[in-house]
Amino acid sequence: MAQRRCRVFRVIGIAVLLASLTAPAIAVEKLQVMGLFKNKAVMKIDGKRRVLSVGSESPEGVRLISADSQFAVVEIDGKESRLPLGNEVGANYASAVPSEVIIAIDNAGMYRTTGSINGQMVDFLADTGASAVALNANDARRLGIDFRLHGTEARVSTASGIERAYHLKLSSVKVGAIELNDVDAMVLEGDFPTEALLGMSFLGQLTVVNENGMMKLRKRF
Numbered sequence: 587m588a589q590r591r592c593r594v595f596r597v598i599g600i601a602v603l604l605a606s607l608t609a610p611a612i613a614v615e616k617l618q619v620m621g622l623f624k625n626k627a628v629m630k631i632d633g634k635r636r637v638l639s640v641g642s643e644s645p646e647g648v649r650l651i652s653a654d655s656q657f658a659v660v661e662i663d664g665k666e667s668r669l670p671l672g673n674e675v676g677a678n679y680a681s682a683v684p685s686e687v688i689i690a691i692d693n694a695g696m697y698r699t700t701g702s703i704n705g706q707m708v709d710f711l712a713d714t715g716a717s718a719v720a721l722n723a724n725d726a727r728r729l730g731i732d733f734r735l736h737g738t739e740a741r742v743s744t745a746s747g748i749e750r751a752y753h754l755k756l757s758s759v760k761v762g763a764i765e766l767n768d769v770d771a772m773v774l775e776g777d778f779p780t781e782a783l784l785g786m787s788f789l790g791q792l793t794v795v796n797e798n799g800m801m802k803l804r805k806r807f
Contacts, residue, residue, distance in 0.1 A: 614646050619658050619669045620688075626650075627658040656700055670762045687762035691799040701761035701784070703729055708782050710761065712801055714794065716785030719759060719771040725782060726773040731756075733773035742772060750775045759788050764805050766791055 614631060621628030625640045627650055638650040651659040651666060659668050671688055689697045689712055697712040703719075706729050726733050737752030751774045759769045761784065770787035793804040 614648060614662055617648060617660070617662075617669075619671050622653055622655055622658055622671050624655070625653055627653040627660075629658070629660075687764050687803040689761075689801040689803070691801070697801045698781075699761055699784075701759065703759055703782070704731070704757050706730075710784040711779075711781045712784045712789065714786060714789055716783040718753075718785045718787040719756065719769055720779050720783040720785055721771065721773050722777050722779060723773060723775050724777065731773065737773060740772070742774065744774070744778055746778060749778065759784075761788075761803065764792065764803060 616632055618630040620630055627638050629636050631644055631646045631648055636644045640650050640652055643649040649661045651661055657668050657670055689699045692698055699710050701708055701710050733752040733754055737754035740751050740753050741748050742751045751772045753772055756769045756771045758765055758767050795802040
């Protein structure tokens with residue numbers, strides 16, 4: 587009788603072991619990048635704050651592959667995803683939830699971030715005082731924007747006086763997970779502005795909140 591019980595216990599033990607080995611990993615429902623640094627990222631994983639270094643893995647099974655000031659590359663269930671600051675993804679890790687893009691204030695007291703215009707990378711200065719997205723002529727040419735052909739000539743007031751400019755629409759402007767189409771823009775002759783201004787033709791379509799040295803951009807539904 588005792589020998590039979592021992593065999594039963596052994597069978598049960600093996601079944602439990604096999605079940606634990608074949609049980610699927612707990613799925614991550616939500617992942618958001620809260621902070622980015624060289625080789626380190628601060629994330630919110632299913633509501634829990636995690637600080638990961640490159641090569642480390644969270645208790646939820648999120649492994650950090652690489653990180654810099656712009657993007658974090660993570661691996662979840664063998665699948666890699668490249669996530670910008672503020673981006674939030676759901677369980678399929680495919681489409682971004684347009685929740686928030688967070689831009690931290692820099693040492694000069696400015697809100698600078700990297701985005702894109704018509705699919706090409708641009709360094710932006712977020713400026714709520716600018717009525718539209720604004721570029722100087724050299725930056726526009728670098729991006730392949732023929733402002734003289736597609737723009738309408740205008741005059742604008744700048745710190746240097748009245749300047750010739752061209753009004754046009756940009757096919758797309760993107761920052762983080764937020765992308766808008768047909769965005770009004772101004773291209774100014776000369777070197778002003780020295781960096782692309784992310785003005786109100788973009789910001790005005792979003793909910794913008796400034797708090798604790800962070801500018802939070804949220805797409806309106």
